[in-house]
Amino acid sequence: MWDDDLFRVDSVEFVGSWISLFDSFVDDTFNCVITRFYTAGSRTERAVSWMELTKLRHAFLDHPCFLMGDFNEMLSNADRSSHLLDKRGASEFQASIDGCDLVEYPLVNHRFTWFRGGFMSRSDRAFAHT
Numbered sequence: 001m002w003d004d005d006l007f008r009v010d011s012v013e014f015v016g017s018w019i020s021l022f023d024s025f026v027d028d029t030f031n032c033v034i035t036r037f038y039t040a041g042s043r044t045e046r047a048v049s050w051m052e053l054t055k056l057r058h059a060f061l062d063h064p065c066f067l068m069g070d071f072n073e074m075l076s077n078a079d080r081s082s083h084l085l086d087k088r089g090a091s092e093f094q095a096s097i098d099g100c101d102l103v104e105y106p107l108v109n110h111r112f113t114w115f116r117g118g119f120m121s122r123s124d125r126a127f128a129h130t
Contacts, residue, residue: 025040033060035071046073050096057129067102068126070114080088081112081120102127 016113035056039049049071073093079082097104105126107113113124 003119007023009101024055029083032066035065035067035069037067037071039070039072040116043074043086046071046089047092049093053096054099057102065129066126069123070124072123074123078111079122096129100127102129 037049037053039046053067057067070092072087073089074080075090075094078087079085105128107122112120112122114121
């Protein structure tokens with residue numbers, strides 16, 4: 001059941017690969033940013049997305065942030081059933097995560113988030129910054 005006294009959306013922002021809600025929970029003493037992020041498949045598009053991610057995170061430095069989405073990039077060989085890794089792409093993604101001081105939420109009872117035929121990968125992730 002939706003209770004407007006517990007949750008209200010103060011603003012919604014959308015730019016290219018992300019959409020963010022700036023929210024107040026329970027009362028006006030706790031505000032946070034919830035962002036759904038999508039990163040396109042090409043390396044060039046992902047590089048632009050990492051810059052957008054950094055700008056977005058720094059725009060809300062004073063508020064806890066929760067970020068989730070399809071990042072279309074792996075961080076380690078274990079993130080793909082084939083164990084193939086684009087080391088440069090992984091390094092750029094990790095640098096963006098580190099630069100935003102994000103902490104990843106671990107998956108529980110699952111290793112992969114994307115499945116097609118015999119291929120599996122972990123391209124969907126959730127991060128937080130408090």
